[in-house]
Amino acid sequence: MNAMIYRKKGALFLFLIPSLIFMAVFLYYPFVMNIINSFLHITALGDKALGVNQPWYENYVKLFQDTLMGVALKNTFLMMLLPIVFQVGIALVLALLVDNIRFGTQFFRTAFFFPIVISASALGLMFNLVFLYDGGMINQLLQALHLQQANLPVDWKDKSHALATMFIPVCWQYVGFYFVILATGLNNISQELYEAAEIDGATKMQCIGHITLPLLRNTLCTCLVLAITGALKVFDLPWVMFPSGMPMDTTWLTGTYMYQQAWKLGDVDYSSTIAIEFVVLVVVLSQAASRVFKEKEY
Amino acid sequence: MTALSKRKSPVSVSKIIVYLVLIVWSLTTIYPFIWVIMNSFKKNAYIQQSSFTMPVGKRFTMQNFQTAFERIDIGSAYLNSLLISIAVTILVILLAGLSAFALARYQFRGKKILESLIVASMMFPVFATIIPVFRMEYRWGIVNNDNNLISLLSVILPQVAGNLSFAIIVLRGYIQGLPIELEESAFLEGCNVVQIFTKIILPVAKPSFATVSIFTFLWSYNDLFTQMFFLDRPGTRTITLLLSQITSQAGTNYGFMNASVILVVIPVLIIYILLQKNIIKGMTIGAVKG
Numbered sequence: 001m002n003a004m005i006y007r008k009k010g011a012l013f014l015f016l017i018p019s020l021i022f023m024a025v026f027l028y029y030p031f032v033m034n035i036i037n038s039f040l041h042i043t044a045l046g047d048k049a050l051g052v053n054q055p056w057y058e059n060y061v062k063l064f065q066d067t068l069m070g071v072a073l074k075n076t077f078l079m080m081l082l083p084i085v086f087q088v089g090i091a092l093v094l095a096l097l098v099d100n101i102r103f104g105t106q107f108f109r110t111a112f113f114f115p116i117v118i119s120a121s122a123l124g125l126m127f128n129l130v131f132l133y134d135g136g137m138i139n140q141l142l143q144a145l146h147l148q149q150a151n152l153p154v155d156w157k158d159k160s161h162a163l164a165t166m167f168i169p170v171c172w173q174y175v176g177f178y179f180v181i182l183a184t185g186l187n188n189i190s191q192e193l194y195e196a197a198e199i200d201g202a203t204k205m206q207c208i209g210h211i212t213l214p215l216l217r218n219t220l221c222t223c224l225v226l227a228i229t230g231a232l233k234v235f236d237l238p239w240v241m242f243p244s245g246m247p248m249d250t251t252w253l254t255g256t257y258m259y260q261q262a263w264k265l266g267d268v269d270y271s272s273t274i275a276i277e278f279v280v281l282v283v284v285l286s287q288a289a290s291r292v293f294k295e296k297e298y
Numbered sequence: 299m300t301a302l303s304k305r306k307s308p309v310s311v312s313k314i315i316v317y318l319v320l321i322v323w324s325l326t327t328i329y330p331f332i333w334v335i336m337n338s339f340k341k342n343a344y345i346q347q348s349s350f351t352m353p354v355g356k357r358f359t360m361q362n363f364q365t366a367f368e369r370i371d372i373g374s375a376y377l378n379s380l381l382i383s384i385a386v387t388i389l390v391i392l393l394a395g396l397s398a399f400a401l402a403r404y405q406f407r408g409k410k411i412l413e414s415l416i417v418a419s420m421m422f423p424v425f426a427t428i429i430p431v432f433r434m435e436y437r438w439g440i441v442n443n444d445n446n447l448i449s450l451l452s453v454i455l456p457q458v459a460g461n462l463s464f465a466i467i468v469l470r471g472y473i474q475g476l477p478i479e480l481e482e483s484a485f486l487e488g489c490n491v492v493q494i495f496t497k498i499i500l501p502v503a504k505p506s507f508a509t510v511s512i513f514t515f516l517w518s519y520n521d522l523f524t525q526m527f528f529l530d531r532p533g534t535r536t537i538t539l540l541l542s543q544i545t546s547q548a549g550t551n552y553g554f555m556n557a558s559v560i561l562v563v564i565p566v567l568i569i570y571i572l573l574q575k576n577i578i579k580g581m582t583i584g585a586v587k588g
Contacts, residue, residue: 006404011491015400016412019393019462026459027419030430037429094323097316104317110574111324116581117570119520121542122562126334128545129555137333172326180582204312233423236522240542258425259526268429275426282423 034272042268059273072252080231086171088223091178099186112176124240127169162251166238178223185219221293229286338556362557379536386457386518387511390465398469419463431456442530449534457518465510472506512580
């Protein structure tokens, strides 16, 4: 019967062709072109290529010699490691806590998830005000608590604080995201297991260690892989808070550095090369992450 | 579980600590917005000295919002953002819906290859395709075209492509799980395949279409990177783009900055509170997008 309805293949093309054209023109063709571009000499986004680079692999050499690219890579790696502790870690604690209460779970879910729907440029602007040197929220709070002298505010965006000031909002924004995924995972664990353990005299901590965490393993793995690959794509918040790697080129990330090269410095072919390095990183790291945190069947 | 809970006293110390930790974290997500709201109604001089006070009495002013409406074109920025996101959502739903239906129900040669091509394209980060897309659209003449609508199209097209593969995979999974009997009886009543799609699949698969729409809409609305690349003309600025440029415009007018954040966040906040269940579901399903 099924075969009868869907035997005539005429409509099939009508259904598939539009999507395929879109993907070919806007994903596959540009992806290949981007690799070709990395060997050419292009000085403005809209201009024709001025020939092949001398030597053709010039950009790839530059990639390894460029100190700013080194800064960007270092920050990107930090951006991957910190979320493991601060996004997934905090989210796990919160999810375990919410699992223990009955009143207000919906409220906490809503409140924790809220920052994710707000656009990163609004959040960036808000955090600019929070971390403001002259009368920002943090400095005023510290002064009110007498932890800081009124005439000596801290510049949260100077060289020594900039990275922390950039990482905190990015980590903070996505805690709710992992919280929801983990809370859903916790909900799927059967209550009977806990009841049985409690009858056997297990404490709360023992229940968490021997039942919850092992059964939550696969969900946790998903979260970790997502956190690592998601970290590579962070762009908006850092760009709004620390445009052009300020202060003094300390806050570059792969994404922001690539944008800078293409738009601000007009080195389009080098920018394409950064994008290729980016793809290699995404593929290698997501493969590595899913190997390391391999899912187990129970 | 109920029997066990009864033994415990309703309010224990550990419960209080649990609630305390949870409330502290929700304060970190909610309080900054309350703080911004309070300061958006405050005179500049007071924002830097007493930002934690309520905006009442001599501290209160509406000036910040007036400045915001005068200095930045919030109305047209909203319009541009909505035009882009609605167009992207409709196109993604339409194209992905048809393709997902085809992949879920038809058997044909090359289907396996096609499916792996779709999955693989999800791995392409926007960074790796955006420069060639820009150069291509520039040749077509649609980037920063004098006609604002055509300029917006230059963002819509790559955003549609970027969301298609993910949408196809989610919708396909859902359509595949639908019972085929409905389609069979429709076929016996004389419906053709297109009618089966519009009269059976679309209404029955509505929840998954809703999920994908929400995800696509929010993704497109918040996607600063693509918008920064393609929209350079004043008339085409979107709300995200506008906000990202305010810092340099506002200088030390912090009241104005607070007010602009509020004007942008409030509509999203209202929609979020109304549709929170769907939004949370839509965004976390979007996790697979990786």
